[in-house]
Amino acid sequence: MDVLFRNVKELVERAENENKLISEIMIEQEILITQRTREEIMVQMDRNLTVMEEAVEKGLKGVHSISGLTGGDAVLLQAYIEKGNSLSGTLMLDAVSKAVATNEVNAAMGTICATPTAGSAGVVPGTLFAVKNQLDPTREQMIRYLFTSGAFGFVVANNASISGAAGGCQAEVGSAAAMAAAAIVEMAGGTPQQSSEAFAITMKNMLGLVCDPVAGLVEVPCVKRNAMGASNAVVAADMALAGVTSRIPTDEVIGAMFEIGQSMPSALKETAKGGLAATPTGKWLESKIFGGAVVGSGK
Amino acid sequence: MKFKSVFDIIGPVMIGPSSSHTAGAARIGRVARDLFGRQPEWAKVHLYGSFAETYKGHSTDVAIIGGLLDYDTDDERIKTSFEEAEKAGMEFEFIPETGHTDHPNTARIVVGDSRAEMSMVGISIGGGKIEITELNGFPLRLSGNHPAILVVHDDRSGCIASVSNCLYKYDINIGHMEVSRRQKGEMALMVIEVDQTVDVAVMDELRQLPHITQVTRIAD
Numbered sequence: 001m002d003v004l005f006r007n008v009k010e011l012v013e014r015a016e017n018e019n020k021l022i023s024e025i026m027i028e029q030e031i032l033i034t035q036r037t038r039e040e041i042m043v044q045m046d047r048n049l050t051v052m053e054e055a056v057e058k059g060l061k062g063v064h065s066i067s068g069l070t071g072g073d074a075v076l077l078q079a080y081i082e083k084g085n086s087l088s089g090t091l092m093l094d095a096v097s098k099a100v101a102t103n104e105v106n107a108a109m110g111t112i113c114a115t116p117t118a119g120s121a122g123v124v125p126g127t128l129f130a131v132k133n134q135l136d137p138t139r140e141q142m143i144r145y146l147f148t149s150g151a152f153g154f155v156v157a158n159n160a161s162i163s164g165a166a167g168g169c170q171a172e173v174g175s176a177a178a179m180a181a182a183a184i185v186e187m188a189g190g191t192p193q194q195s196s197e198a199f200a201i202t203m204k205n206m207l208g209l210v211c212d213p214v215a216g217l218v219e220v221p222c223v224k225r226n227a228m229g230a231s232n233a234v235v236a237a238d239m240a241l242a243g244v245t246s247r248i249p250t251d252e253v254i255g256a257m258f259e260i261g262q263s264m265p266s267a268l269k270e271t272a273k274g275g276l277a278a279t280p281t282g283k284w285l286e287s288k289i290f291g292g293a294v295v296g297s298g299k
Numbered sequence: 300m301k302f303k304s305v306f307d308i309i310g311p312v313m314i315g316p317s318s319s320h321t322a323g324a325a326r327i328g329r330v331a332r333d334l335f336g337r338q339p340e341w342a343k344v345h346l347y348g349s350f351a352e353t354y355k356g357h358s359t360d361v362a363i364i365g366g367l368l369d370y371d372t373d374d375e376r377i378k379t380s381f382e383e384a385e386k387a388g389m390e391f392e393f394i395p396e397t398g399h400t401d402h403p404n405t406a407r408i409v410v411g412d413s414r415a416e417m418s419m420v421g422i423s424i425g426g427g428k429i430e431i432t433e434l435n436g437f438p439l440r441l442s443g444n445h446p447a448i449l450v451v452h453d454d455r456s457g458c459i460a461s462v463s464n465c466l467y468k469y470d471i472n473i474g475h476m477e478v479s480r481r482q483k484g485e486m487a488l489m490v491i492e493v494d495q496t497v498d499v500a501v502m503d504e505l506r507q508l509p510h511i512t513q514v515t516r517i518a519d
Binding site for chain 1: 304317349425468
């Protein structure tokens with residue numbers, strides 16, 4: 001199969017040589033591979049953007065999952081932001097609250113757009129709708145944000161993994177956060193190389209993150225990991241825009257993520273057998289939700 | 300490359316909570332229904348690895364049944380698929396297995412009715428993407444990215460030529476093709492991924508060819 005890029009190096013080189021945005025390279029590759037028209041592709045991504053907007057809106061109004069483990073935190077965060085004296089700043093907390101909103105909707109079996117997965121669906125839209133307020137992008141630029149994210153996600157999915165069961169949470173929220181960081185940089189006017197640096201900086205700080213969902217539910221700790229993934233993305237984007245670079249090339253960071261995922265024990269890869277899922281409270285919550293004998297302690 | 304489209308990464312639009320364990324599971328169920336060709340009367344679903352450990356939390360069971368009822372990943376009816384299955388008269392059973400499989404998210408779906416029975420293995424590889432790895436005991440690779448034709452036939456010389464000639468006649472290009480058989484001279488399976496949509500007339504013509512027992516089409 002002919003593709004325009006197989007790794008981040010090729011993606012960045014192509015964008016810089018042709019003086020194009022990374023989002024544009026992704027769109028061109030999509031046209032090449034699927035033989036669909038540019039318009040069809042843009043319309044489909046526009047629809048995905050609308051789904052993301054609706055999920056954020058719904059979450060900010062307040063939703064709760066059937067298990068009762070998650071919900072309502074996005075509302076708390078928005079109320080706190082409005083008081084105007086947050087320590088980490090409005091944009092940062094806005095991104096966090098919108099990432100949480102999306103994942104709370106997901107946990108409540110609402111409709112979301114996987115980016116790149118459902119468990120990590122909060123990071124890309126959360127950061128997008130927060131930086132939107134500062135950068136004031138056009139609708140097309142917002143759609144391009146998703147193509148830029150997608151270009152980096154495409155590389156990760158094909159060269160490593162975006163599955164928690166195969167690579168742990170680093171493959172899901174780690175990938176989502178790094179994808180978002182790269183997209184923020186492009187929207188803020190950074191270079192393709194700076195997008196790549198932001199991606200690497202984020203991913204390096206997500207390496208080793210395990211997938212240990214309590215009771216096997218995409219709730220604890222997934223919702224809060226999306227929150228921190230979003231904040232990580234914003235900080236890394238700022239670092240890259242400031243000119244900070246990654247000593248380890250982006251593709252090697254992706255390779256490291258894959259290797260770490262391979263050597264991670266299966267108890268920490270979405271089996272709900274280790275990590276937080278195996279804590280006394282984690283087990284107690286599991287038995288409370290699904291019935292059966294109460295194992296361990298808990299509150 | 301397993302992931303070909305940007306919409307494998309930014310997408311699918313789906314009912315939560317998990318792209319691999321909910322959306323991917325629904326897609327595996329739906330392919331099983333497609334391959335069976337109609338609504339089965341019963342389904343036995345064996346779950347392995349992470350699917351077996353966490354299916355309740357991820358609504359993997361609800362999603363697979365939704366797929367068997369022909370629901371897409373963003374169909375709200377997935378949430379009530381157990382009730383819908385009862386209304387549709389489909390009995391089902393989930394069996395968590397402890398055996399080891401190559402991929403952590405593996406499901407073996409056995410479906411049937413008074414006329415036939417079929418067994419299929421699907422894996423959910425992340426972000427809602429799936430692959431079908433086995434059909435009625437035949438190992439196969441089916442990405443679901445392209446329209447595909449599955450042909451069950453007798454293991455005789457000329458079968459493959461007659462099928463590919465027929466596709467050539469309708470100007471259908473073969474992108475990927477695999478042929479397997481259980482034993483020399485017995486039943487064999489052709490899996491043909493094509494670039495164009497295959498319409499009913501082509502399917503009918505394939506069915507008329509000698510030594511062909513079953514022809515199924517899987518949409519893009």
